[in-house]
Amino acid sequence: MTTEQIFDSFNTLRVLVIGDVMLDSYIWGAVERISPEAPVPIINVRKRDFRLGGAANVALNLQALGAKPILCALIGNDDAGKKLQDCLDAQAISRDGLVISAQRPTTIKTRIIASHQHVVRIDEESDVMANAEEESQLLAKIEKLIPQCHVVLFEDYDKGVLNASIIEKIIQLTTRLKIPTVVDPKKRNFLFYKNVTLFKPNLKELREGLKVDVDGADGEQISKAVIQLKEKLNASGVMITLSEHGVYIDDTEKLKLPAHTREIADVSGAGDTVISVAALCVALKLAPGITAALSAVRGRATLGECDRA
Numbered sequence: 001m002t003t004e005q006i007f008d009s010f011n012t013l014r015v016l017v018i019g020d021v022m023l024d025s026y027i028w029g030a031v032e033r034i035s036p037e038a039p040v041p042i043i044n045v046r047k048r049d050f051r052l053g054g055a056a057n058v059a060l061n062l063q064a065l066g067a068k069p070i071l072c073a074l075i076g077n078d079d080a081g082k083k084l085q086d087c088l089d090a091q092a093i094s095r096d097g098l099v100i101s102a103q104r105p106t107t108i109k110t111r112i113i114a115s116h117q118h119v120v121r122i123d124e125e126s127d128v129m130a131n132a133e134e135e136s137q138l139l140a141k142i143e144k145l146i147p148q149c150h151v152v153l154f155e156d157y158d159k160g161v162l163n164a165s166i167i168e169k170i171i172q173l174t175t176r177l178k179i180p181t182v183v184d185p186k187k188r189n190f191l192f193y194k195n196v197t198l199f200k201p202n203l204k205e206l207r208e209g210l211k212v213d214v215d216g217a218d219g220e221q222i223s224k225a226v227i228q229l230k231e232k233l234n235a236s237g238v239m240i241t242l243s244e245h246g247v248y249i250d251d252t253e254k255l256k257l258p259a260h261t262r263e264i265a266d267v268s269g270a271g272d273t274v275i276s277v278a279a280l281c282v283a284l285k286l287a288p289g290i291t292a293a294l295s296a297v298r299g300r301a302t303l304g305e306c307d308r309a
Helices: 003-010 055-064 079-090 132-148 164-177 203-210 219-233 270-283 288-296
Strands: 014-019 021-034 041-054 068-076 094-101 108-114 117-124 151-155 181-184 237-241 247-250 254-257
Touching: 003 288, 014 055, 014 132, 014 270, 021 055, 021 068, 021 079, 041 055, 041 079, 041 108, 055 068, 055 079, 055 151, 055 270, 068 079, 068 132, 079 094, 094 132, 132 164, 151 164, 151 270, 164 181, 181 270, 203 219, 203 237, 219 237, 219 247, 219 254, 237 270, 237 288, 247 288, 254 288, 270 288
Parallel strands: 014 068, 014 151, 021 108, 068 094, 151 181
Antiparallel strands: 021 041, 108 117, 237 247, 247 254
């Protein structure tokens, strides 16, 4: 199958994205003077953008690649939650799997940028684990939506939507339905994703999850750590993104691919593109080498803001 045929095949795929969604807010302005109250700049606001973040940005990447994403997540019954739903509607991304909770806020990350310089980020969020009622509602949505999908993507940001119980129940369901599972993990749930199809941490997450010191440039160290990880998770495949050291994959074959050298001003969101490509490749049952190669060439999709104020 040629690369063009592979990308054409993405158009036939439906992906269930389960995880932590966020609303990214950007305040753009200019600094014209220093505050008389404290030695801090006063920012004269010019505009404010709202964009999909976290698992919602992964859904946006999947859509940009031609697939149909279906998002399953918890959001709050608040202004940020309403704005996030508006953003999903503006991008024509399904929100059939969203559960609105009265017990938790919608995660919103506000970045203040003045004269093209990132001044500060303000996070409004809760990382408390989903309660029994939230978990029950989310599982009901997932059980209804999974049969429609070709692959399930866990997008974990340690914000509380995913926990050991819900992860185990979803994997049991996907195993029974023979639907592949792909994981983009974080530290808290790292070793709970047992029996998945492809587990994809980055180097930092690998170190934290296994509590080992691994040199990304040392192929032997990476190989040993991945073997250990596969044994702990009983995962069919593991793919590690190694930043400037490339990508390592251990599936039906073991490969290390070098990074593509290029100058990048903003790497934010690169991991979302990698996991999106990898999930679609897994859904198509492509060879590990092709999955790693296509994921490594991770040019970001052109994603614009959904609203501005």
